[in-house]
Amino acid sequence: MIAALTTLAASAIILSKDAQRALVEASQTGDAQALTELIQSNSRLAHKVAKRYANGSISFEDLLSVCTEAIIYAAGKYDLTSDASFTTYARLWMVAKCRVYVQANAGLLHCGSRTAKTLWAQLAKTRAVIGDNATPAQIAEHLGLDADDVAVTMAAMTDRGASMDKPLNDEGLTVATFIADDADGQDVTMDRARFSQAIQQQVADFIDTLPQRDAAIFQARILADYHGVDKAPADSFGVTKQRVGQIERKLTQRFQSFLTNRVASEVLVEALKTN
Numbered sequence: 001m002i003a004a005l006t007t008l009a010a011s012a013i014i015l016s017k018d019a020q021r022a023l024v025e026a027s028q029t030g031d032a033q034a035l036t037e038l039i040q041s042n043s044r045l046a047h048k049v050a051k052r053y054a055n056g057s058i059s060f061e062d063l064l065s066v067c068t069e070a071i072i073y074a075a076g077k078y079d080l081t082s083d084a085s086f087t088t089y090a091r092l093w094m095v096a097k098c099r100v101y102v103q104a105n106a107g108l109l110h111c112g113s114r115t116a117k118t119l120w121a122q123l124a125k126t127r128a129v130i131g132d133n134a135t136p137a138q139i140a141e142h143l144g145l146d147a148d149d150v151a152v153t154m155a156a157m158t159d160r161g162a163s164m165d166k167p168l169n170d171e172g173l174t175v176a177t178f179i180a181d182d183a184d185g186q187d188v189t190m191d192r193a194r195f196s197q198a199i200q201q202q203v204a205d206f207i208d209t210l211p212q213r214d215a216a217i218f219q220a221r222i223l224a225d226y227h228g229v230d231k232a233p234a235d236s237f238g239v240t241k242q243r244v245g246q247i248e249r250k251l252t253q254r255f256q257s258f259l260t261n262r263v264a265s266e267v268l269v270e271a272l273k274t275n
Helices: 002-010 017-027 032-041 043-053 060-077 086-105 113-130 136-143 147-158 186-208 212-227 241-262 265-274
Strands: none
Touching (some): 017 032, 017 086, 032 043, 043 086, 186 212, 186 241, 212 241
């Protein structure tokens, strides 16, 4: 499969926005050839995104498959009435799915702090007492530790470490790249800006679909609550408080459905978490 994807990328022809939109429309009706052409047109971008997230424990080949799946998923979700290009939309899905894949498959070491501290302080002395060839189980028994924790921790103590600043791939990504930092990188900032703009546009579009009173309740009650500002009193809309509560619940459900249909829900959820 990877060889086929690489061949597609090598012969890829970058299509125009309108041409890709036509392929998306055809693919959504079940045209497999149109979907193949859509994947081919975006395969170079898939290679670029996959290469960016590949590292010592996450292979480029796996991430390329993830990016290809993201193209297929994006093709099914893309709103044909949207002004955004399909390539921009598909890239958001590639990035989102790569990040999820890296997070789910990163090989992190988990062991009790007591085990690690005890071994660092007592391992040399323990070996001097019970022998240099003592097994992890024997060391654990001597020190009163869990045998499995000792085996895992000793393996990490004797393994070669990697500098946080040492590049892990051709793109220059380091260990620190995959660990959250208080200061976000430029790419994260740009993605957040795109997500934020997408949300703002969808909110404005949703409000345009509402009657005047419902729009006022949505903005002065639901959005105010989300932004952490004082909500307008429920009795200020010309109906009972109970009725306002009913309208709020319906508007919330309608807005969730609206987002799911207009913009992929996972992308927006991620945006809401990071803004």
